[in-house]
Amino acid sequence: MSSITTRGAPRGFSFQEYMTCLTGIVWREGLRFLHQRERFVSALVRPLVWLFIFAAGFRQVLGISIIPPYETYILYEVFIAPGLMAMIQLFNGMQSSLSMVYDREMGNMRTLLVSPLPRGFLLFCKLLAGTAVSLLQVYAFLLIAWFWDITPPPIGYLTVLPALILSGLMLGSLGMLISSGIKQLESFAGVMNFVIFPMFFASSALYPLWRVQEGSPYLYYLCEANPFTHAVELIRFALYGQINWVSLAVVASCTIVFMIGAIYAYDPSRGLARRGPAGGEG
Amino acid sequence: MTSPAPIAEHRETPRPDPAAIPTITSSGVAALSIDSVSHAYGPRRALMDVSFNVQPASFTALLGLNGAGKSTLFSLITRLFGIQSGRASIFGHDISKNPGEALRLLGVVFQPRTLDLDLSLTQNLLYHAALHGISRREAATRTAELLGRIGLAERAGSKVRDLSGGQMRRLEIARALLHRPRLLLLDEPTVGLDVKARADIISHVRQLVTEQGIGVLWATHLFDEIMPGDDLVVLHQGKVLAQGPMSLVVAEAGAQDVNTAFMRLTGAQTMPGGGA
Numbered sequence: 013m014s015s016i017t018t019r020g021a022p023r024g025f026s027f028q029e030y031m032t033c034l035t036g037i038v039w040r041e042g043l044r045f046l047h048q049r050e051r052f053v054s055a056l057v058r059p060l061v062w063l064f065i066f067a068a069g070f071r072q073v074l075g076i077s078i079i080p081p082y083e084t085y086i087l088y089e090v091f092i093a094p095g096l097m098a099m100i101q102l103f104n105g106m107q108s109s110l111s112m113v114y115d116r117e118m119g120n121m122r123t124l125l126v127s128p129l130p131r132g133f134l135l136f137c138k139l140l141a142g143t144a145v146s147l148l149q150v151y152a153f154l155l156i157a158w159f160w161d162i163t164p165p166p167i168g169y170l171t172v173l174p175a176l177i178l179s180g181l182m183l184g185s186l187g188m189l190i191s192s193g194i195k196q197l198e199s200f201a202g203v204m205n206f207v208i209f210p211m212f213f214a215s216s217a218l219y220p221l222w223r224v225q226e227g228s229p230y231l232y233y234l235c236e237a238n239p240f241t242h243a244v245e246l247i248r249f250a251l252y253g254q255i256n257w258v259s260l261a262v263v264a265s266c267t268i269v270f271m272i273g274a275i276y277a278y279d280p281s282r283g284l285a286r287r288g289p290a291g292g293e294g
Numbered sequence: 295m296t297s298p299a300p301i302a303e304h305r306e307t308p309r310p311d312p313a314a315i316p317t318i319t320s321s322g323v324a325a326l327s328i329d330s331v332s333h334a335y336g337p338r339r340a341l342m343d344v345s346f347n348v349q350p351a352s353f354t355a356l357l358g359l360n361g362a363g364k365s366t367l368f369s370l371i372t373r374l375f376g377i378q379s380g381r382a383s384i385f386g387h388d389i390s391k392n393p394g395e396a397l398r399l400l401g402v403v404f405q406p407r408t409l410d411l412d413l414s415l416t417q418n419l420l421y422h423a424a425l426h427g428i429s430r431r432e433a434a435t436r437t438a439e440l441l442g443r444i445g446l447a448e449r450a451g452s453k454v455r456d457l458s459g460g461q462m463r464r465l466e467i468a469r470a471l472l473h474r475p476r477l478l479l480l481d482e483p484t485v486g487l488d489v490k491a492r493a494d495i496i497s498h499v500r501q502l503v504t505e506q507g508i509g510v511l512w513a514t515h516l517f518d519e520i521m522p523g524d525d526l527v528v529l530h531q532g533k534v535l536a537q538g539p540m541s542l543v544v545a546e547a548g549a550q551d552v553n554t555a556f557m558r559l560t561g562a563q564t565m566p567g568g569g570a
Contacts, residue, residue, distance in 0.1 A: 036424020047412040
């Protein structure tokens with residue numbers, strides 16, 4: 013007769029079980045992404061439109077002086093490339109959170125949250141999976157950008173990877189934190205306007221901050237305080253094999269704060285518990 | 295652990311070898327214990343002092359109208375919401391204090407569909423296995439075995455989107471069993487299914503009780519899904535009005551059948567088609 017132990021000392025989870033769970037969540041997110049071709053195409057088209065059209069028109073208007081990490085005069089396209097990489101991650105982070113709201117409405121989120129592994133770990137896996145998807149998008153963008161004369165040093169493609177992982181985690185956890193406060197998909201669209209556009213435009217993605225300072229000191233301070241600015245600068249420096257320590261510190265700190273906030277908000281006894289019943293109610 | 299035959303053939307299945315039925319080593323522990331659980335959404339009270347047990351190898355029907363609090367109770371047991379007051383435990387593991395061990399022993403079929411429609415049947419099951427830390431090789435074996443058991447082995451590579459409603463439910467039940475839980479919760483699993491699919495699902499789950507000793511909590515508002523030997527919990531407006539073996543609940547209500555008993559207990563009007 014087979015026997016099943018159902019009570020006794022908790023046996024916990026092995027490292028192997030954690031890794032299986034992590035790879036499973038990343039694998040599923042990757043599969044879902046590959047099935048959503050429109051999402052991949054639109055994720056690429058958005059920055060490419062900025063690069064091919066906006067930057068081409070703007071290069072005559074805005075002169076870029078030599079600022080670190082660049083050692084020579086550069087084309088405007090080269091300047092905004094890191095900003096567009098961060099933009100891909102910003103949209104992806106928000107879109108992942110959008111899918112969490114969707115999943116919660118559709119009930120898919122429940123299958124994730126009834127896993128016996130610790131909830132904080134599950135959410136971290138979800139963030140990492142979203143970041144992995146954003147890396148695919150960013151490298152696809154870099155490949156196309158290379159043909160557009162955006163040619164950072166070859167080592168830059170490698171050194172930018174840790175920066176992209178960190179900024180992807182920061183933007184993903186920010187999205188997750190926001191999604192925890194969203195009840196319905198409809199209200200998320202409004203938040204996108206209030207988060208994505210202000211973050212993107214009030215940053216160093218499209219123009220160097222010294223230029224902003226000339227125009228408006230207050231806007232300059234706002235840009236300096238914007239974590240997205242630091243994500244852009246972290247990526248910009250890393251793409252040229254350098255480290256911007258201030259940006260690294262800001263992005264790392266924000267990642268930790270946003271992630272703790274998101275995990276706290278998704279705690280069943282706090283965030284979700286405050287809301288009404290989800291799915292079919294009986 | 296035994297392998298039940300495919301659903302469509304279950305009626306021809308011979309009685310299982312009793313020696314093959316798993317036993318619970320901690321005798322006397324309820325599969326699910328709900329103890330004085332109350333829950334409110336702001337000022338609205340969804341559950342009030344709810345207490346009942348589900349025993350291993352038993353089929354317990356949680357009967358209630360829409361809005362009785364069934365889904366809220368399921369959300370608490372599955373830790374989607376925190377328990378505000380009272381206690382819930384699975385085989386003695388407190389859900390709030392020791393969720394990992396409790397959830398390990400729990401399989402759930404939610405009322406809304408929770409499958410990835412664009413992924414294949416196998417991919418859906420492998421994802422679930424990963425969430426329980428089951429290695430890829432072991433997961434592949436169990437997936438193939440379970441798909442065969444529910445008669446969907448040939449559709450393993452198909453997208454879930456192409457399945458019928460009944461097939462999706464069978465897949466969800468298979469998924470809930472993948473990590474070999476000892477307690478299975480099903481929240482109105484037959485809603486929206488045709489008569490044949492309903493009968494298949496019900497008999498499959500009853501087979502799991504008799505052959506594998508799984509404790510089942512089956513939330514429903516359909517009287518004809520309850521059998522005389524079942525345990526019954528009548529939930530109405532967040533309160534447990536009656537509980538116990540079905541025959542006892544019916545007798546205590548001074549009624550001839552569950553339908554009348556439920557009507558007397560709640561004062562509700564019955565709906566055509568055996569629904570509450």
